[in-house]
Amino acid sequence: MTAARPWPLGVDGIIYGGDYNPEQWPREVRLEDIELMREAGVNLVSVAIFAWATLEPREGEYDFAWLDEVMDHLADAGIKVALATATASPPPWLTRAHPEILPVTEDGTVLGQGGRQSYAVSSPLLREYALRMTRVMAERYGEHPALALWHVDNELGCHVPHDYSDHAATAFRAWLERRYETIDVLNAAWGTAFWSQRYDSFEEILPPRAAPTYANPTQQFDFARFSSDELLTHYRALRDVLREVTPQVPATTNFMLSSATKWMDYFSWAGDVDLVANDHYLIAADERGQIELAMAADLTRGAAGGDPWILMEHSTSAVNWQPRNRAKGRGEMLRNSLAHVARGADGVMFFQWRQSRAGAEKFHSAMVPHGGRDTDVWRNTVGLGRALEALAPVHGSRVLNRVAIVVDYPSWWAAELDSHPTQHLRYSEELLRWYTALWDLGVGVDMVPTGVDLTGYELVIAPTLYSVTDEDAGLLADAARSGTQVVITFFSGIVDEHDHVRLGGYPGAFRDLLGVRTEEFYPLQEGEILHLDDGTAADLWSEKTHLEGAEAVRTWADGPLRGWPAVTRQEVGEGAGWYVAARPSAEGLETLVGEIVAAAGVEASVSGLHRDVEAVRRFAEDGTTYLFVLNHSDRDQVVQVSGRDLLSGTDADGAFTVHAGSAAVVQES
Ligand code: GAL
Numbered sequence: 001m002t003a004a005r006p007w008p009l010g011v012d013g014i015i016y017g018g019d020y021n022p023e024q025w026p027r028e029v030r031l032e033d034i035e036l037m038r039e040a041g042v043n044l045v046s047v048a049i050f051a052w053a054t055l056e057p058r059e060g061e062y063d064f065a066w067l068d069e070v071m072d073h074l075a076d077a078g079i080k081v082a083l084a085t086a087t088a089s090p091p092p093w094l095t096r097a098h099p100e101i102l103p104v105t106e107d108g109t110v111l112g113q114g115g116r117q118s119y120a121v122s123s124p125l126l127r128e129y130a131l132r133m134t135r136v137m138a139e140r141y142g143e144h145p146a147l148a149l150w151h152v153d154n155e156l157g158c159h160v161p162h163d164y165s166d167h168a169a170t171a172f173r174a175w176l177e178r179r180y181e182t183i184d185v186l187n188a189a190w191g192t193a194f195w196s197q198r199y200d201s202f203e204e205i206l207p208p209r210a211a212p213t214y215a216n217p218t219q220q221f222d223f224a225r226f227s228s229d230e231l232l233t234h235y236r237a238l239r240d241v242l243r244e245v246t247p248q249v250p251a252t253t254n255f256m257l258s259s260a261t262k263w264m265d266y267f268s269w270a271g272d273v274d275l276v277a278n279d280h281y282l283i284a285a286d287e288r289g290q291i292e293l294a295m296a297a298d299l300t301r302g303a304a305g306g307d308p309w310i311l312m313e314h315s316t317s318a319v320n321w322q323p324r325n326r327a328k329g330r331g332e333m334l335r336n337s338l339a340h341v342a343r344g345a346d347g348v349m350f351f352q353w354r355q356s357r358a359g360a361e362k363f364h365s366a367m368v369p370h371g372g373r374d375t376d377v378w379r380n381t382v383g384l385g386r387a388l389e390a391l392a393p394v395h396g397s398r399v400l401n402r403v404a405i406v407v408d409y410p411s412w413w414a415a416e417l418d419s420h421p422t423q424h425l426r427y428s429e430e431l432l433r434w435y436t437a438l439w440d441l442g443v444g445v446d447m448v449p450t451g452v453d454l455t456g457y458e459l460v461i462a463p464t465l466y467s468v469t470d471e472d473a474g475l476l477a478d479a480a481r482s483g484t485q486v487v488i489t490f491f492s493g494i495v496d497e498h499d500h501v502r503l504g505g506y507p508g509a510f511r512d513l514l515g516v517r518t519e520e521f522y523p524l525q526e527g528e529i530l531h532l533d534d535g536t537a538a539d540l541w542s543e544k545t546h547l548e549g550a551e552a553v554r555t556w557a558d559g560p561l562r563g564w565p566a567v568t569r570q571e572v573g574e575g576a577g578w579y580v581a582a583r584p585s586a587e588g589l590e591t592l593v594g595e596i597v598a599a600a601g602v603e604a605s606v607s608g609l610h611r612d613v614e615a616v617r618r619f620a621e622d623g624t625t626y627l628f629v630l631n632h633s634d635r636d637q638v639v640q641v642s643g644r645d646l647l648s649g650t651d652a653d654g655a656f657t658v659h660a661g662s663a664a665v666v667q668e669s
Contacts, residue, residue, distance in 0.1 A: 003084075005305075005307050007275075007308065007395075007396065008149070008250035008274045008275050009044070009080070009148055009149060009250070009275065009330050009344070009347075010080070010148060010391065011043050011044060011080055011148065012395075012491055013043075013234070013388070013389065013391070013392030013395050014341065014347060014348065014388040014389075014391050014392060014394065014395055015043060015044045015310050015346060015347025015348065015349065016040075016041055016042055016043055016044065016347070016348055016349070016384070016385055016388045017037075017042040017043060017044040017045045017079070017349050017350075017353070018042075018045060018046070018313070018350035018351065018352050018353045018366070018367050019045070019046045019049060019350070019351045019352040019353060020033070020046060020047050020070075020348045020352070020353040020354075020480075021047075021050065021051075021276065021314065021347070021352060021353070021354070021356070021390075022047070022066065022067075022070045022355055023050075023051050023054040023066065023068075023399065024354075024357070024358070024359070025049075027069075028398060029069060029074070029354070030069075030073070030535065032341060033353065033368075034073050034074070034077050034079075035356060036368055036373075037077065037079055037312070037353070038077055039198040039382060039557050040367065040381050040382050040383030040384075040385040041382075041388070041389055042079055042080075042120040042353075042367075042385065043078070043079060043080060044079070044080045044081070044082060044148060044149075044347065044349065045074065045079060045080075045081060045082070045353060046081075046082040046083075046084060046094065046151050046306055046312070047067070047070065047071075047074075047081050047082070047083055047084065048083060048084045048086045048498060049084040049088055049151065049154045050088055050089050050116065050154070050342075051067070051084070051086045052086045052087060052088075052089060052091050052133060053089070053091035053092065053093075054066075055067065055072055055086055055133075056091065056120065056133065057091075057093075058093060059094070059097070059236055061600040062136065064140060064656070067659070070084075070352065071141060071144050071146045071147075072146075072626065074146045074147045075146035077146065079146070080146060080147075080148035080149075081144075081146040081147055081148060081149075082148065082149040082151040082252075082312075082426055083136075083141055083144075083147055083149070083150060083151060083512045084150075084151040084152075084153075084154065085133060085137055085150065085151070085152050085153055085238050085242070086132040086133055086137055087130040087133050087134060087152075087153050087238065088116065088117060088153050088154035088155075089116035089117060089118070090118060090119050090129065090130075092113050092125065092441065094129060095112070095113040095114070095118060097264055097460075098126075100123065100125065100167075101119050101120055101123040101125055101126040102117065102118055102119070102120060102165075103119060103120040103121075103160045103163040103165060103309075104120065104163060104164045104165040104166075104168075105164060106162070106164050106207075106208070106209055106210050106414075107209070107210040108164075108209070108210070110179045115159070115360075116159070117154075117158060117159045119158055119160075119290050120160075120163045120167045120168060121157075121163060121168075121230055121231055121234045122163065122167040122168045122170065122171035122230055123165070123167040124167070127234065127237060128292075130153075130234070130237075130238060131237060131238065131241055134152075134238045134241045134242065135241050135245060136275055137244050138150075138166040138241060138245035138246050139245055139247070142245055142246035142249065144444070147246075147249060148250075149249065149250050149251070149252060149274075149275070149397050150239075150242045150246070150249055150250070150251035151252065151253065151254070151312075152238045152239055152242070152250070152251055152252065152253040153234070153235065153238060153253055154253070154254060155253075155254050155256055155279060156232075156234065156235055156253060156264070157227075157231045157263060157264050158256060159227075161227060161231070161263035161264065162207075162223065162224075162263065162320070163227070164207045164208075164209050164510065165417040168207050168227075168230070169205075169206050169207055169230045170238050170407065171226070171472050171528035172205065172206075172207055172226050172654070173202045173203070173205050175222075175226045175229065175230070176202060176205060176222065176226075176646060177202050179222070180611075183199055183200065183201055183202060184295040186202075186205075186444065187199060189498045190216055190218040190219055190222075191216060191218060191498075191500065192216065192235045192426040195218075196217075197216055198349045205219075205224055207503075208220045208223050209347070212569070213229065213326065214418050214419045216418070217414075217417050217418075217499050218461055218498050218499045218500075221410070221413060221414050221467075221498075221499050222418070223279060224263065224410075225265075225410065225413075227263065228263060228264050228265045228268065228409070229268075229270075230626070231264060232269050232272065233576075234271055234502070235253055235269070235272065235331040238528060239251045239272065247433035249532070249615070250274035250275055251273065252273040252275045252276070252277045253273060253277070253612065254277045254278065254279045254312040254313060254663070255269070255276065255277065255278045255303065256278070256290070257278050257280070257296055257299045257300045257303060258280055258281075258296040258409065259292050259295065259428035259429075259431065259432055260283070260428070262412050262413065262416075262427070262428065263413075264409075264423045265409035265410070266303045266409075267302075267303055267407075267409065267449040267536075268409075269303075270304060270305065275310065276300060276303055276304035276307070276309035276311065276579070277308075277310045277311075277312035277340035277347075278296070278297075278303075278309060278310075278311060278312060279311075279312050279313035279314070279317060279351070280293060280296045280297070280300075280311065280313070280314050280340070281313075281314060281319055282314075282315070282328075282336065283322070283380045284319070284322050284324065284325060284326035285322070285323075285324065285326075286328045288436075288612070288632075290335070290336070290339060290612075290630075290632050291432070291435065291436050291439050291613065292341075293336060293339055294339055294435075294614065295431065295432060295435045295445075295447065295548055296342045297311075297339060297342075297343035297344070297345065297466035298435075298445055298446060298447045299345055299407060299447040300343075300344070300345075301343055301344040301399060301446070301447075302446055302447040302448050302449065304344070306344075306398060306399070307344075307398075308344055308345070308346035308395070308396060308397075308398070309344060309346070309347075310345055310346060310347030310348075310349065311337070311340040311345045311347060311348050311349060312347075312349050312351060313350060313351040314336060314337070314340070314348075314350060314351070315328075315347075315350065315364065315365050316328070316332065316333050316365045316366060316367055316369075316377050316380060316381060317365035317369075318352055318363070318364070318365050319362070319364050319365070320360070320361055320362075320363040321364075323405065323445060325363065327365070329661070330661050331661035331663070332661075333380050333384065334380065334383065334384055334387060334662075334663060335614075335630045335632060335661070335662075335663050336628055337384055337387075337388075338387070338665065339614060339616075339628075340545075340664050341388075341391060341394065341628070342399075342614070342616035342618065342628035342630065342665075343616060344399050344401055344618070345363050345394050346348055346394075346396070348384065348388060350366065351364065351366075352364070352366045352367070353366060353367050353368060354366055354368040355368060355369050357370075359450070359655070365377060366661075367381040368381070373547055375641050376636070380653055388646055390647055390649070390665075390668055391646055391647075391665060392530065393620075393624075393626075393646070393667065394620075394626050394665070396620065396621070397399055397442070397614065397618040397619055397620040397621075397624070397626060398618060398619055398620075399446075399617070399618055399619070400607065400617075400619055401444040401445055401446045401457075402444075402457060402458040402459065402600075402602050403438060403443055403444065403445050403446070403457060403458065403459045403460075403461075403597075403602055404445065404446045404447070404448045404454060404457045404459070404460045404461070405431060405434060405435060405438075405445055405446075405447050405448070405450060405460075405461045405462075405463065406448055406449070406450060406454075406460060406461070406462040406463075406465060406476075407431060407447050407448065407463055408449065408450045408467075408468075408472075408606070409495070410465065410467055410497070411427065411465050411466045411468070412427040412428065414466050414467040414495065414499055415464050415466035415467070416426050418500075420662055421491075421521045421523045421618075422523040422540065422541070424526070424540060424622070425464065425491065425540065425541075427463075427464055429465055430464045430489065430583075430602060431447075433463075433583075433586070433589060434461050434463050434489075434589070434593070436586070437586070437589045437590050437592075437593035438567065438593060438597070439611075439614075440526055440590055440611045441590070441593065441594060441604055442604025442606065442607065442609055442611075442615060443597060443602055443603075443604055443605070444616060444617075446540055450465070450468070450469075450472040450475070451471070451472055451475070452475070453475065453478075454475055454476065454478070454484060454486075454667050455479050455482040455483075455484060457484050458484060458485065458595065458601060458602050459477065459481075459485045459486075459487070459596065459600035459602055460476065460479055460484050460485070460486050460487070460602040461487040462476060462483045462486070462487065462488050462492060463489045463492075464489055464490065464491045464492055465488065465492040465493065466491050466492060466493075466494050466495060466498060467494070467495050467496070467497060468493055468496075468497075468509045469496065469497050470496075470509065473493060473509035473510060473513070474585035476510070476513060477512070477513045477572070477577075479575065480513055480572040480573060480575040480576060480577050481572055481573030481574065481575065482573065482574060482575065483573070483574035483575045484575045484600075485575055485576050485578065485596055485599050485600040486572075486575065486577050486578065487579075487580060487596060488507065488510050488513070488514060488577065488578070488579055488580070489579075489580040489581075489583075490541050490543065490580065490581050490582065490583065491507075491521075492509075492510060493506070493507035493508045493509030493511075493520040493539070493587060494507060494508055494509075495508070495512040496509075504517075505518060505546075505626065506518040506519075506521075506543070507579070510577070510579070511548070513570075513572060514550055514568065514570055514577045514578075514579040515547065515548050515549025515550035515568070515570035516545050516546065516547060516548060516549075516550050516565070516570075516579050516581075517545070517546045517547065517548050518542050518543045518544060518545045518546070518581065519544050521541070521542075521543045521544065522541075522542040522543060522544065522559075522560060522561060523540065523541055523542070524539055524540055524541065524542060528556055530557075530559040530561075530582075531556075531557040531558050532555070532556065532557055532566050532567070532582065532584065532588060533554055533556070533557045533566075533590065534554060534588065535557075536583040536584055536585055536587050536588030536648075537583060537584070537585040537588060537590065538566065538583050538584045538588060539583055541581075541582060541583045542556065542561050542566070542581070542582060543581050544561055544563075544564055545564060545565045545566075545568065545579070546582050547565055547568060549570050550565075550568035550569060550570035550577075550579065551568065551569055551570070552566075552567070552568055553565075553567040553568060553569050553578070553592075553595075554566045554567035554582070554592070556582075565581065566579050566580075566581055566582040567579065567581065567582065567584075567592060568581070574597065575579070578596060580592070582642075584624075605617055606627070606629070606639060606640075606641075609637060609639070610631075610633045610635065610637055613629065613630070613631050613632065613637045613658070614628070614629070614630040614632060614633075615627065615628065615629050615630075615639070616628045624667060624668075625667075625668045626646075626665055626667055626668070627639075627641055627643070627664075627665070627666045627668055628663070628664075629641075629658045629663065629664045629665075629666070630663045631658045631660055631661060631662055631663065632661075633660060634660050634661070636657050636658070636659050636660050637657070637658045637660075638655050638656065638657050638658075639652075639655075639656050639657075639658060640654060640655060640656075641654075641663075641666050641668065642654060642666075642668065642669055643658050643666040643667050643668040643669040644667050645663050645665065645666050646666070646668065647663060647664055648664070652664075652666050
């Protein structure tokens with residue numbers, strides 16, 4: 001475990017609040033807001049995220065009166081503010097005067113004014129305006145007693161992860177020159193001998209804009225890396241102004257770590273924020289959405305290096321942007337919130353405080369709904385405030401696991417590029433499948449990046465680690481030698497960091513660790529199912545794998561590869577390397593993961609629970625443990641535990657019932 005970073009927020013206990021957009025409301029409503037925030041126990045609100053056009057209605061003319069008053073009222077009420085740089089949506093006067101700051105899509109479409117985030121992140125002029133606005137905010141509010149945290153921009157890259165404008169082209173070239181230094185090195189890295197793509201100078205290079213056919217894969221790969229770096233560069237530029245003017249105030253921005261967001265490599269961003277903050281929204285159509293939520297929360301803790309983090313946004317009930325926006329069921333919002341806390345969040349916040357009356361998000365739930373106080377949503381808001389107050393002692397404690405899943409954004413980008421054996425591989429789906437199998441066994445997981453020491457884990461799973469450096473492959477082999485069960489799945493170790501195939505047989509980088517050699521892939525057609533020799537099904541993928549030291553754990557029972565290995569295992573030092581050259585069904589994966597977990601000697605955090613009951617422990621430095629039991633099922637669950645349930649204030653001594661749909665947080669004795 002790495003040394004904990006000091007918690008930068010001067011709020012005792014657990015943070016509670018949401019995005020607060022007072023610019024949408026008249027003064028009397030803002031006054032009522034303060035009363036309601038007190039009633040709910042809110043202690044932090046994010047303010048002015050989309051207020052640029054209200055704060056600076058004309059270039060260089062500012063209207064701060066309303067925000068001054070809001071800040072003062074919040075300070076008087078003891079409510080802290082995560083104040084935004086207000087740069088997330090440039091005002092119409094700016095894009096009208098300088099349409100060249102607008103972002104451009106792959107096919108040349110200019111994304112205009114009227115929504116939000118209509119800026120090209122590489123535009124020097126946009127940068128200049130955003131820096132100026134940031135400085136104005138920092139100078140005006142830097143000493144304000146309500147200010148606790150800077151909220152830089154908002155969900156950088158949310159709508160425009162990739163900009164293909166001329167500004168982007170210029171910045172991409174500069175980024176490439178830093179990476180490769182000479183055009184010859186770039187030509188070698190990009191494999192430009194192929195299809196007459198040789199470049200004679202950096203000036204000839206463009207972003208991978210719409211082309212007659214597949215753009216150069218390494219160009220696409222590097223453009224993904226560049227785009228993530230470019231958004232981070234923008235963050236850093238704004239953050240540096242804040243650090244200069246207000247060195248005493250911590251700064252962050254809201255990440256979007258989940259299975260749905262692939263383009264920002266947050267592991268590489270996390271070192272630049274003073275506190276990791278994440279936004280997460282449930283996939284309403286997913287009946288077991290709590291599993292993806294848990295994975296996202298574990299991923300956020302991974303980005304935070306195990307330190308506590310805050311959930312900056314989620315929803316009290318429905319969102320407005322999915323095809324069918326389901327309202328949350330009884331107890332669901334509390335369970336969702338506590339699931340994040342269980343997995344290391346020391347703050348729970350929402351988009352947004354008061355549900356909008358107008359605009360694109362008026363049907364998005366909030367803490368104060370359209371219906372006012374006599375609603376389930378408001379009662380839930382108040383109820384959560386009480387619950388989080390009771391959980392104050394949990395603050396600062398940590399989650400410890402013996403199993404890790406390796407997550408690598410560059411592999412996510414590269415594995416899903418075009419012109420591959422199958423277009424139907426989804427990296428995050430593979431992560432979630434393995435995560436779900438472990439969830440069903442009640443086993444806690446850390447989601448960790450590549451490039452870190454893994455020897456402390458009993459079990460490490462690297463799903464589809466397609467692009468890997470020799471060093472990172474070496475870290476997985478080191479773990480196996482030291483006693484870890486290391487699992488590598490299909491389409492891993494295939495290419496180096498330039499997307500060049502590792503020759504001599506697949507899975508290139510892992511052949512020695514795994515003791516196998518694959519000669520050819522046999523991807524399956526849509527709907528095609530094969531079986532393994534344990535009778536379970538597999539889809540999407542198969543490959544012709546020779547054993548070169550490993551033994552077969554499963555073989556193909558039908559299809560052209562009948563009798564060939566589908567899952568293998570090789571002893572390595574004190575541990576082992578497992579290769580899963582198939583994509584087993586959920587049932588097949590659960591059995592297999594059961595065997596692997598047993599080989600690793602890992603057990604459920606609490607045994608014997610229904611699979612939809614989530615049990616997670618947080619460990620405090622003084623030895624106190626907090627057991628979160630979240631019952632997502634429709635039946636009561638009896639748990640063997642002793643201690644005090646902080647939520648109900650009752651003592652648990654032995655068999656303790658957590659009712660269907662409800663939650664308990666037991667301070668164990
Ligand atoms: C987030 C965004 C918020 C709000 C929310 C709605 O992506 O940061 O401003 O739009 O989604 O779910």
